[in-house]
Amino acid sequence: MKQDQKPSVVLITGGSSGIGKSIGTFLAAKGFTVYGTSRNPSKFENFEPFPLLQLDVADTYSIEAAVAIIEKQHGRLDILINNAGAGIMGAVEEVPNDEILKNFTTNYFGPIEVTKAVLPLMRKQKQGLIINITSIAGYMGLPYRGIYSASKAALEITTEAWRMELKPFNIEMTNVAPGDFATNIAAGRYHAPVRKGSPYATSYQNILSLIDNHVDDGNDPQEMAKAVYKIIQTKKPKIHYKVGQFMQKFSIVLKRILPDKVYERLLMNHYKIK
Template sequence: MSKVVLITGGSSGIGKSIGILLVEQGYTVYGTSRNPDKFNDFTAFKLIALDVRNTESIQKAFASIIAAEGRLDVLINNAGVGITGPIEETPDEEIHKAFQTNLYGPIAVMKAVLPQMRAQKSGHIINVTSIAGYMGLPYRGIYSASKGALELVTEAMRMEVKMFGIEIANVAPGDFATNIAAGRYHTPVFDDSPYKEVYENMLEEMNSHVDSGSDPKEMADAVLKIIQTKKPKIHYKVGAFMQKFSIVLKRILPDKMYEKMLMNHYKL
């Protein structure tokens, strides 16, 4: 019997790449979008409406999958939003929105699917976080915090649900060639801002990293391997060597030395 997979944020980028690969491997895939009507020509897999910031929307989408398939075997919490800016100048409303999408939303989706997985006595949940979630990056502090918090939530929930036959893992991508920069919230570069020059340069550098990032197919391959692993690890990292190595350096270097390394890298 084909395993049923739900991928939040499945209409483009990493989510779409994962869905396409899983369909090729024989999985039944449901991707989600806040506005699936925008993708009338989307044929890669089933695309349904789901807004991770809206509990009613989550419940409705999940109920439609259970009505059609009778089960859910894999949840891939991929929906996320980027946000940049000096924390001092980032509007509170945008900070809340980022946490709603990157942290509270994935938690709400997991809470929706866990009773079904518990009844099945099986299930895989994979939370897509970020290598940025392992460190506080300048001008990306809110994004780092929201993804880092999801890493810790996953660690805790993984222990809570293991006795029900449910496995949870994190997979943290580095920079990938997706459209995340287009949808990212950028705090405006204010002419009178004390951060103006540095932040402006940082924006250009961040966008160039995304444009020259790795192929999302690498993430799809990694997710497939996790799904096919009976006892997955807690943390997986996917990306360029130096991006992954930066996590190792954070573990072994003194805090101030690591901070200096980051500041030198970002020319601060």
């Protein structure tokens, strides 16, 4: 995306840690004017890379207030990065409905609300870029992560439609799907309890351990930061980007070319579900 002479203004939801913080720190070092967000910025009093605004993606008022601060300060917002997200695990049968709704509010409805809030300003300035951080998990239904996969898949598909609606206004929208990265996402993830006597108890417990190990062994979030920076420099971003380990990205290719049941069996073998 071609930048003006003034530094481009960037808003990153969920910018206090993990991938969001890495992206924001990288862009700030490149000369961008970066704002991150947190539901509770007071928890990060010594946060230095860039300013943190109070924003809860489940609270429309806080979204509008954060965008208003940026508009008052700069009169523009060039780039929105919808990064705030939450993990959720459990057998679909055993995940409480209120937790399903909460996850979709953070991973799907939240990014939509934030995007709606910035679009009038982007239309006014006749340009903008919106980057939705999704997940490679959104390309396939993963056992015990069905709700998470669904929320990220929903955002991927909505982006495909929305970007076409925005093109007449010179506003670009794209998805970036990361694989496993070494962040603190596991600490904030909702885990349905492993219930004694549950028919899923054994396989669910095994998968919990396996997935946490995958995150611990994940790539450096700087890889995502560099990928996002490259997209920003691209005049016409693609619809989808995938960032992560080769096998995680290749799993998407396999799903396209293999028969459904063969692919399903590969997943079940990987997760040791008999």
